[in-house]
Amino acid sequence: MGKDFGKRRKKIMEQLKLQAMPRTAIGKQVKQLRREGLLPGIIYGHSIEPLAVQFDAREARSIADQAGSSSLINVYIAGTPTPYSVIIRDVQWDYLKRTLIHLDLQALSMTEKVRIPISINLVGTAAAVEELGGVLLHLVNEVDVECLPSALVPAIDVDISNLTQIGDSISVKDLVVPEGIEILTDAEETVVQISAVVEEAEEKEEFAVEAEAGDVEVIGEEEEAEAEE
Structure with a gap:
């Protein structure tokens, strides 16, 4: 690499x-x-x-x-x-x-380091999207780096072909960069992640269950209310 x-x-x-x-x-x-x-x-x-x-x-x-x-x-x-x-x-x-x-x-001076953002370029195809219907979330579009000008590149390529399961992700610490480039962005930040698709039907069903739960009458409440009146 x-x-x-x-x-x-x-x-x-x-x-x-x-x-x-x-x-x-x-x-x-x-x-x-x-x-x-x-x-x-x-x-x-x-x-x-x-x-x-x-x-x-x-x-x-x-x-x-x-x-x-x-x-x-x-x-x-x-x-x-x-x-x-x-x-x-x-x-x-x-x-x-x-x-x-x-x-x-x-x-720039070729002997002095610079701090600059470099874009993230996604390459490849995530199997979890193609085969499992997952959604690819691109959460970090660029990272801050420090390097000599001679080490600068137009973008950092991130291979997403290893994302095969729902929930798989790539963090900043997983990025592979050229020699001489130091990434300053938090290593734990998630760059890309595969998320499950929430089906519209499931959302409607969940909403219906919540609505029914709101209509449930608690035994004894009506009697207490009548007694108070």
Whole structure:
């Protein structure tokens, strides 16, 4: 499993490269950039002054989709000898047009650990759902971790194929993560669990029993009431 994570991380780091240009357009001028197929952004963070930059909009969208919020991206700015190692901190969308309109990137030091949430990605099929009709409850969508930037991954895969019985679960302590990543989230938290389906008919039957119980007359109560009158 560790080797698989290593190969995956290496592949991601090789792929996630983004070209950028220094940006001078600000305010209303930014709209013209977008019309030209460019995406405005900013880089800030470790030991640098904020840098206004612009990207090819299509390339930036592709990288943002792959990276999520916890993958390292190497940004190459024209005229700068070395790339900036960054993560995505904020993405602004035009939800009507379904396009990116701004990208905030945080520069990291490769020698300093960061604390960051990483998403949980469920893989496989739970037999308890397919064969027993159970319901898969995904209770934790991300975990907080601490690691060096070089260890970051876009998500932590959780194999649910071993969930074969109603009540089976996977906790944070069961997660398998790449070497160098320390999970900070409570180890006892349940990530996924198989729950039984409560049939509607059973619910109605239970309700009917409760209603009948409420109508049961206790012997002696009526006589006591008449005596009090």
